[in-house]
Amino acid sequence: MNFLFFQLILAIGLCLFGGWLFVSNWSRTRYLLDTPTSKVSSAAQGYVELAGILLDLSSPNLFGPLTGKPCQWWRYRIEEYSSDAKGRRWRVIEKGTSEGWLCLSDGSGECLIDPHGAMVLPARREVWTGNQRHPQGTISGSGSWLGLIGLGKQYRYIEERLHTGEPLYAIGDFRTLGGEQGFDLQAAKGRVVREWKGDFAGLLRRFDGDGNGRLDEAEWRLVHLAAQLEAEDRHRQRASLPLQHRLAQPDAALPFVLSSHGQEVLAKRFFWQALGGAVLCLAGALLMAWVLGVRHW
Template sequence: MLLSAAGVAMCLIGGWLWSSRWSKLRHLLDTPTSRIRSAAQGYVELAGVLRGLPEMPPLLAPLTATPCLWWRYRIEEYCSGGKRGSWRILEQGSSEGLLRLFDATGDCLIDPRGAEVLPARRDRWTGNQRHPRSARPAGVLAWLTGHRQYRYTEERLHADEPLYAIGDFRTTGGGRQGLDLLVAQGQVVREWKEDYAGLLQRFDNNRDGQLDQAEWSRVRLAAGLEAQQRHRLASDRQALHQLVRPEEGLPFVLSSHGEEVLARRFRWQAAGGAALCLLGAVVLAARMVG
């Protein structure tokens, strides 16, 4: 019974790993790299350099207090039970502040929430305090820290590091958005209706306390002109580019490694999932024959 359950589990886990990693691999390989200034709206792949936001001070990573632009950490406790022990997660978390990706044509803000982030900077060490009181010890000092009951992992993204990103690209301002006049006009009218007294004061010419058909025509005409003016002002503003999590469930990946490294990693993980699924099938077949 246990052998059959193990075979089923291997098939399910291996199948899921193969399917998810192969899907990521195909999207990475099939999506060409775009320049920020000329990128189309929608699902795109970008590559550039991380820069700090001018108005924001650098973040401090929670375990080492290292200045960075993004961090993720985990604290684990060693639990001994019987002949084998295991590590249990006590705390974990990641930062959610915006990142700024820069290439030769412009910059793009990235909302990292929901992304699979694969940073190059990763520190792991052990200690005897739940929260490390200082930066990671090194060399002989790390070996002499005594009973190591806790394990700490911290990953970071730093300024001026390369970044590969694939996700949903959106631009506001800069004349990139077209005007749907009827929709925009209706929005203006709804805003004006919230102050109905002000609307009457502007358009109730005969002062009878209501708007007749001719007066409503004037309201719609003025609202249309207001909508066009707002669109012109928005178009005059500098374009703001953003990369966010896709709504269609497409991969959202941020990585310090280039596309080739990621593709190789996803290819090996997909192969490992397929092998695990096949091994589970062999176990089930052997169980049925036996």
């Protein structure tokens, strides 16, 4: 009975995990295929897909922490081969990811990218082993496997990188700052008035000419005139700023993906992962049906 109960728990776990894997990866596949590729210079504000070349932006220059190779983004992981109650396995003992911004150019313009929260899938991935916690010198292929037979500790090093000049695919939330074009004077004036009302004591000091502790109709007209002038001045300042395009993590539960692989490669990858999730979910459902049939539930 206990074994059947364990099988039932396993079946439920397979169903839930497989279902989650299917839904999340199928959603990514559809978003990648259904979102048209935009040009940086003409992209709409909001969720967009871009494709271009990764430019050199890092200052000071970035280097891979394990290989020392120059790059624009890196992610690394150090694993130790060890044994515990679960058996012998690779255990992560150190990892890290760079946080510097990236810059994509597609010929029509440049877009700064904040990689925080992104699923980054680089083409450059190096894996090797050694007998020291941190690798020294150059990469030595597969390294020494003496640690696996008890003659010393064994470590595995994994480093992924994005390099200048590589293709860069990006899908996320696109915003343009500076160079303000459209201007709604009444809405802008209203925002200024609401901002000033947040400090009503300061508003009285500026516009309560008779000092009676309140603003009469004439004084409110002065407030609105001053707010209009302030709104126009702010608009002129923003309009004078150069355009700056930015891509970042979307607010909604939308995929945020950066990769040196193209859309088709990524969509195919997510499709097969979704298919794998569907198979796991189906296997869990069949196992559950079998267990329930054995128990006659």
